[in-house]
Amino acid sequence: MKSWLLGLFLLTNTDLYTTHSVVEGLESMQNYDYTKYHPMDEIYRWMEDVERANPELISSAVYGYTYEGRNITLLKLGLNDTAGSEKKVIWMDCGIHAREWIAPAFCQWFVKEIVNSYKTNKKLGQMLQNLDIYVTPVINVDGYIFTWANNSTRLWRKSRSLPPPDSTCYGVDLNRNFKANWGTIGVSFDSCENTYCGKSAGSEPEAQAVMDFVGTMVNQTLCFLTIHSAGQLILLPYGHPEISAPNYNELVSVGQAAAVEMKKVHGMNYTVGTSPQILYPNSGSSRDWARLIGIPFSYTFELRDKGEFGHLLPEDHIQPACEEAYVGALSIITYVHDKAFKNGAVTTVKHFTLASGFTMTIWSTIVAVFVTTGFMV
Numbered sequence: 001m002k003s004w005l006l007g008l009f010l011l012t013n014t015d016l017y018t019t020h021s022v023v024e025g026l027e028s029m030q031n032y033d034y035t036k037y038h039p040m041d042e043i044y045r046w047m048e049d050v051e052r053a054n055p056e057l058i059s060s061a062v063y064g065y066t067y068e069g070r071n072i073t074l075l076k077l078g079l080n081d082t083a084g085s086e087k088k089v090i091w092m093d094c095g096i097h098a099r100e101w102i103a104p105a106f107c108q109w110f111v112k113e114i115v116n117s118y119k120t121n122k123k124l125g126q127m128l129q130n131l132d133i134y135v136t137p138v139i140n141v142d143g144y145i146f147t148w149a150n151n152s153t154r155l156w157r158k159s160r161s162l163p164p165p166d167s168t169c170y171g172v173d174l175n176r177n178f179k180a181n182w183g184t185i186g187v188s189f190d191s192c193e194n195t196y197c198g199k200s201a202g203s204e205p206e207a208q209a210v211m212d213f214v215g216t217m218v219n220q221t222l223c224f225l226t227i228h229s230a231g232q233l234i235l236l237p238y239g240h241p242e243i244s245a246p247n248y249n250e251l252v253s254v255g256q257a258a259a260v261e262m263k264k265v266h267g268m269n270y271t272v273g274t275s276p277q278i279l280y281p282n283s284g285s286s287r288d289w290a291r292l293i294g295i296p297f298s299y300t301f302e303l304r305d306k307g308e309f310g311h312l313l314p315e316d317h318i319q320p321a322c323e324e325a326y327v328g329a330l331s332i333i334t335y336v337h338d339k340a341f342k343n344g345a346v347t348t349v350k351h352f353t354l355a356s357g358f359t360m361t362i363w364s365t366i367v368a369v370f371v372t373t374g375f376m377v
Contacts, residue, residue: 034109035318037101040145043137046108047075054115064209067161070141072209077114078132088340089221090333091214093136096174098143099155099311100229102303102321107137107227109322110329127337139206140174155311157194159204167191172198176282177207178289181240186282197284210286215293222336223297224290225329230310233302234259234272237291239283241276245291254335255299258328265324297336301325
């Protein structure tokens with residue numbers, strides 16, 4: 001076969017394979033039930049399908065491994081920036097607490113909504129040219145799989161790392177294991193407790209994977225969103241009652257604007273504030289860590305409900321819970337995007353992230369040292 005004919009044959013078949021792959025991915029996505037909870041193997045397959053169906057928008061990466069050796073995988077949502085400028089980053093993770101099944105359901109819902117609307121929503125399309133949104137549907141993969149084993153494990157919260165030498169209790173509360181005033185308040189050093197913070201900050205591979213990966217993008221990252229349940233809260237830094245974020249007032253106003261949008265969807269109230277103000281003090285959270293390293297906007301979403309079902313939220317609540325959470329998340333993402341890309345000026349973004357982020361990091365770190373050493377009263 002002549003070389004040019006062989007090339008045409010290979011090109012044509014490659015295109016056919018790609019088209020077939022996209023069609024398969026689209027069919028799988030259309031058949032996926034977003035109003036049901038899904039075990040981890042189905043979520044992994046869904047991630048492969050959504051990437052295959054939307055190659056121009058979505059790519060994936062394994063950025064860490066769980067204690068039991070499973071992949072921690074993210075989806076990156078973003079379009080090519082025609083201006084060729086540096087893109088900024090939004091981080092979103094779900095499923096750090098195993099039993100909070102509505103959180104992974106929301107991360108999948110969020111991706112679905114972006115996929116279905118970015119071509120017709122001009123504003124969203126513009127944001128995806130300026131931003132890459134990193135979405136991890138499940139961080140605590142081992143724990144999440146364990147909650148599917150049987151009814152007795154359904155409310156498991158922690159990871160599945162082996163017990164300390166003097167204990168028979170597995171796992172660490174991954175949201176107490178981050179390097180953010182670790183071990184100072186709202187934690188337990190008893191490995192049998194749900195708030196066991198581990199043997200040291202970052203001792204757990206799941207928490208360390210997030211810190212390593214996001215840490216490499218700190219100058220590009222505008223916002224860190226971590227999704228939990230329950231209580232209908234929007235929590236902002238910090239979990240320690242004696243520390244206040246330097247942009248506290250702005251964090252509150254942006255959170256309150258999101259809560260207003262969320263209430264419009266199904267009439268549900270979401271309370272905004274720091275954890276000590278509206279929930280309880282804690283330390284070592286990923287939200288606080290993100291703010292401490294200089295990411296200007298950091299929030300924990302506590303999704304439905306307020307106590308009737310708790311972590312056993314029925315499947316008929318998935319759609320309304322995700323619908324209201326989606327508009328809340330999009331409200332925050334839109335605000336931070338518009339602040340960074342004011343008038344479309346890339347120089348504004350670089351100044352905002354590098355200068356403000358650096359200053360915030362230094363200030364927050366100094367305060368964290370004071371609290372840890374006891375100098376702040």
